[in-house]
Amino acid sequence: MNLQLGTVVSTIDGPSPSKFDFVVNNGSVHKGMFVELNYSEGTMICLVEELIKTNRYFERPDSVKTIGAELEKNFPTADWEFLIAKAKPLGVFYESLIKRATLPPSPGTKVFIASNENIKKFLKLEDNGLNLGSIQFHDxxxxxxxxxxxxxxxxxxxxxxxxxxxxxxxxxxxxxxxxxxxxxxxxxxxxxxxxxxxxxxxxxxxxxxxxxxxxxxxxxxKIKISVSNISPQTLSSLLSTITPVQKRELFKIISKLRSEMKSGLGPFDLITLKNEFSSLDSKTAIPLNFLVDELISLNVFGKIDDPSIFDxxxxxxxxxxxxxxxxxxxxxxxxxxxxxxxxxxxxxxxxxxxxxxxxxxxxxxxxxxxxxxxxxxxxxxxxxxxxxxxxxxxxxxxxxxxxxxxxxxxxxxxxxxxxxxxxxxxxxxxxxxxxxxxxxxxxxxxxxxxxxxxxxxxxxxxxxxxxxxxxxxMPSKHEMSMEDAAKRFVADDKTSVDEISNFL
Ligand SMILES: Nc1ncnc2c1ncn2[C@@H]1O[C@H](COP(=O)(O)OP(=O)(O)OP(=O)(O)O)[C@@H](O)[C@H]1O
Ligand SMILES: [Mg+2]
Known part of the structure; x- marks a missing residue:
C-alpha cells in the first residue's frame, strides 16, 4: 500500500476536475510530486503544483500585531498550522485507458503518494528507453x-x-x-x-x-566543401556584394564548368572558377575576382568533399x-x-x-x-x-x-x-x-x-x-575548474620550459 499523505478539502473554488487542495497529515509532500487517489472512474493521477501553510491564529494582521508574541504563549498555535497542497489532476486510469478527469474528486478523499507502476504507466516510460536520470521524489x-x-x-x-x-x-x-x-x-x-x-x-x-x-x-x-557540389545560388549568396550582372556571369561560368565536369573533366574548385573570369570584361572580372578571393581565404573549399558524409x-x-x-x-x-x-x-x-x-x-x-x-x-x-x-x-x-x-x-x-x-x-x-x-x-x-x-x-x-x-x-577538458586549469597551465608551461632547456 502506498503512503497516505492527506485528505482532499473543500474550498471556495475546489475541488474541481482541474484542481483541488488536500491537507497534508503524513509524510513529506513536495512541489512537483505525483500523487494518486481513488476516483469514481478509476485511479486519478495528479501533480502537486504548490504548497501553502496556513494557521488561523495568524490570519488577521491587526490581532497578530497587537497580541504578537503573546499568541504562542496563550494559544495552541502550533496545532493549527496546516500544510495545504494544491494539486492538478493529470488523468485517470479507466480500465486500460488513460482519460481526462471530467468530475472533481470528493472532499474527504484520501490522497496517496503515486505508485511507481502508475507513474511509469501514466508517463509512458519504457524499460528499454533512453535513461536520462531519475524522476524527482520518486526514484x-x-x-x-x-x-x-x-x-x-x-x-x-x-x-x-x-x-x-x-x-x-x-x-x-x-x-x-x-x-x-x-x-x-x-x-x-x-x-x-x-x-x-x-x-x-x-x-x-x-x-x-x-x-x-x-x-x-x-x-x-580541415573540412573541405566541394565547390562543384554547391548550388550556384548558395555560392552567390556567400558573395555579399555581388551585383545582378556579376551573378549572371558567375552562373554562366558555373554551368559551363558543370557540364565540362559531367563530360569527364571532373570536379572544379575556386581556382578553376577564377581562371574562367579572364574571359569576362575587366569591369565584371575584377570585382568577381575580389569576391572569390574572399571565399578562398576561408580555406574551406576544395574539389571534393573531405571527409565524405557517406564515410x-x-x-x-x-x-x-x-x-x-x-x-x-x-x-x-x-x-x-x-x-x-x-x-x-x-x-x-x-x-x-x-x-x-x-x-x-x-x-x-x-x-x-x-x-x-x-x-x-x-x-x-x-x-x-x-x-x-x-x-x-x-x-x-x-x-x-x-x-x-x-x-x-x-x-x-x-x-x-x-x-x-x-x-x-x-x-x-x-x-x-x-x-x-x-x-x-x-x-x-x-x-x-x-x-x-x-x-x-x-x-x-x-x-x-x-x-x-x-x-x-569521460568529461571534457572544458569541465575543469578554474583552479585545476590554472594548475594545469603552470605544469604545462614548466614542461615546455624544461623541454626547451633540454633541447638547448
Ligand atoms: N547532472 C549533473 N551532475 C553533476 N554535475 C553536473 C551535472 N550537470 C552539469 N554538471 C556540472 O556543471 C558544470 C556545467 O555543466 P555544463 O558544461 O553541462 O553546462 P552548460 O549548460 O553546457 O554550460 P554552457 O552554456 O556554458 O555550455 C560542469 O562542470 C558539469 O560537470
Ligand atoms: Mg555547454
Whole structure:
C-alpha cells in the first residue's frame, strides 16, 4: 500500500476536475510530486503544483500585531498550522485507458503518494528507453522512447553552466549503447566549443566507459566543401556584394564548368572558377575576382568533399564536428549549413541512415532576427525542424539564450528539456513557445539546481522534473575548474620550459 499523505478539502473554488487542495497529515509532500487517489472512474493521477501553510491564529494582521508574541504563549498555535497542497489532476486510469478527469474528486478523499507502476504507466516510460536520470521524489528512472524524444525534435534550454552539455552527453551515451534490434541512429554534433571531443578519446581511467570505437571526431578547420557540389545560388549568396550582372556571369561560368565536369573533366574548385573570369570584361572580372578571393581565404573549399558524409554517417556512429578551432563565424556557419543540407538531402532519398543533428549554441545558427547573410544555416535547420520528422531526420537544439532563438524552429521542437534559467525574458519566451508549461511550472525553473531539469512535450505525458543521471563517458577538458586549469597551465608551461632547456 502506498503512503497516505492527506485528505482532499473543500474550498471556495475546489475541488474541481482541474484542481483541488488536500491537507497534508503524513509524510513529506513536495512541489512537483505525483500523487494518486481513488476516483469514481478509476485511479486519478495528479501533480502537486504548490504548497501553502496556513494557521488561523495568524490570519488577521491587526490581532497578530497587537497580541504578537503573546499568541504562542496563550494559544495552541502550533496545532493549527496546516500544510495545504494544491494539486492538478493529470488523468485517470479507466480500465486500460488513460482519460481526462471530467468530475472533481470528493472532499474527504484520501490522497496517496503515486505508485511507481502508475507513474511509469501514466508517463509512458519504457524499460528499454533512453535513461536520462531519475524522476524527482520518486526514484524512478526516466526512460524515454527514442522516437517520442527525438522524432519531432528536441530543444535543451538553460542558462550557462546549468548542465546542458552534461545532459547531452548522457543522451549521446544512451544513443550509442543501443543494440541493433532496438534500432540505432547516427548522431552528428556541431560542437562549437569542443565539449564532446572526449567521446573520441580512448579511456585510460576505469571510472569511465570508452565510447571511442563508435565515435569519429572531425577537425572542423580541415573540412573541405566541394565547390562543384554547391548550388550556384548558395555560392552567390556567400558573395555579399555581388551585383545582378556579376551573378549572371558567375552562373554562366558555373554551368559551363558543370557540364565540362559531367563530360569527364571532373570536379572544379575556386581556382578553376577564377581562371574562367579572364574571359569576362575587366569591369565584371575584377570585382568577381575580389569576391572569390574572399571565399578562398576561408580555406574551406576544395574539389571534393573531405571527409565524405557517406564515410561518417552510419547506424550507431557518433560524429563530432569540432568547430572549436575555427575563428571565422562565417566559416562555422558555412560548414553547419553545407553539412546539414547534404545530410538532409541524402536522408530524403534514404542514402544515409536516420540521424539526429545536435546544434550547440543554436542561437548563433538559428537566430530570431538576423539578416540571411549572417545566418547561413538558418533556412536548412528550419526546414529540418519543419519536415525532418517524415524522413527520420531529427534536430536537437541546445541554447543558453532562448530569447534569441528563432521562434518558428523552437515551436517545431515538440519536446523541451529546460534546466535552470533565471533571466525573465528567456523564461517568458519559453512560456510562449511551449504549450505544456504554465506559470506555476515556469516559476519552478528558476529554482532548479545544476543538473536538475524539467521535461515537457511529446516525449512525456505530463511536465516532469528529473535529476540528470551521472555521465559514464569521460568529461571534457572544458569541465575543469578554474583552479585545476590554472594548475594545469603552470605544469604545462614548466614542461615546455624544461623541454626547451633540454633541447638547448
Ligand atoms: N547532472 C549533473 N551532475 C553533476 N554535475 C553536473 C551535472 N550537470 C552539469 N554538471 C556540472 O556543471 C558544470 C556545467 O555543466 P555544463 O558544461 O553541462 O553546462 P552548460 O549548460 O553546457 O554550460 P554552457 O552554456 O556554458 O555550455 C560542469 O562542470 C558539469 O560537470
Ligand atoms: Mg555547454
Amino acid at each position: 524512478i528512472p526516466l526512460k524515454l522512447n527514442l522516437s517520442k524524444l527525438l522524432q519531432k525534435h528536441l530543444s535543451v534550454l538553460a542558462m550557462s553552466g546549468a548542465g546542458k552539455s552534461f545532459l547531452m552527453s548522457v543522451i549521446l551515451e544512451e544513443l550509442q549503447k543501443r543494440s541493433d534490434d532496438q534500432g540505432k541512429i547516427a548522431t552528428i554534433v556541431f560542437d562549437t566549443h569542443g565539449e564532446y571531443t572526449s567521446f573520441g578519446e580512448p579511456v585510460t581511467n576505469s571510472n569511465f566507459v570508452d565510447f571511442s570505437a563508435n565515435t569519429r571526431v572531425v577537425d572542423g578547420s 561518417l554517417v552510419k547506424p550507431g556512429q557518433l560524429v563530432i564536428i569540432d568547430l572549436n578551432n575555427i575563428i571565422s563565424e562565417r566559416k562555422k556557419q558555412l560548414i553547419v549549413s553545407y553539412l546539414s543540407q547534404k545530410l538532409f538531402n541524402l536522408r530524403r532519398v534514404k542514402k544515409v541512415c536516420p540521424f539526429a543533428l545536435l546544434v550547440e549554441e543554436a542561437h548563433n545558427f538559428i537566430p530570431e532576427n538576423t539578416s540571411a547573410e549572417f545566418a547561413l544555416a538558418k533556412p536548412i535547420l528550419r526546414t529540418i525542424a519543419r519536415e525532418g520528422r517524415k524522413f527520420g531526420a531529427s534536430l536537437i537544439i541546445v541554447s543558453q539564450r532562448p530569447k534569441r532563438l528563432d521562434t518558428t524552429t523552437l515551436a517545431n521542437c515538440n519536446t523541451n528539456i529546460i534546466l535552470r534559467i533565471t533571466n525573465p525574458y528567456d523564461l517568458d519566451h519559453i512560456k510562449q513557445s511551449s504549450e505544456g508549461l504554465d506559470s506555476g511550472t515556469i516559476s519552478m525553473i528558476s529554482a532548479l539546481r545544476v543538473g536538475e531539469a524539467i521535461i515537457v512535450g511529446e516525449a512525456i505525458s505530463a511536465p516532469t522534473f528529473f535529476k540528470v543521471r551521472m555521465r559514464e563517458s
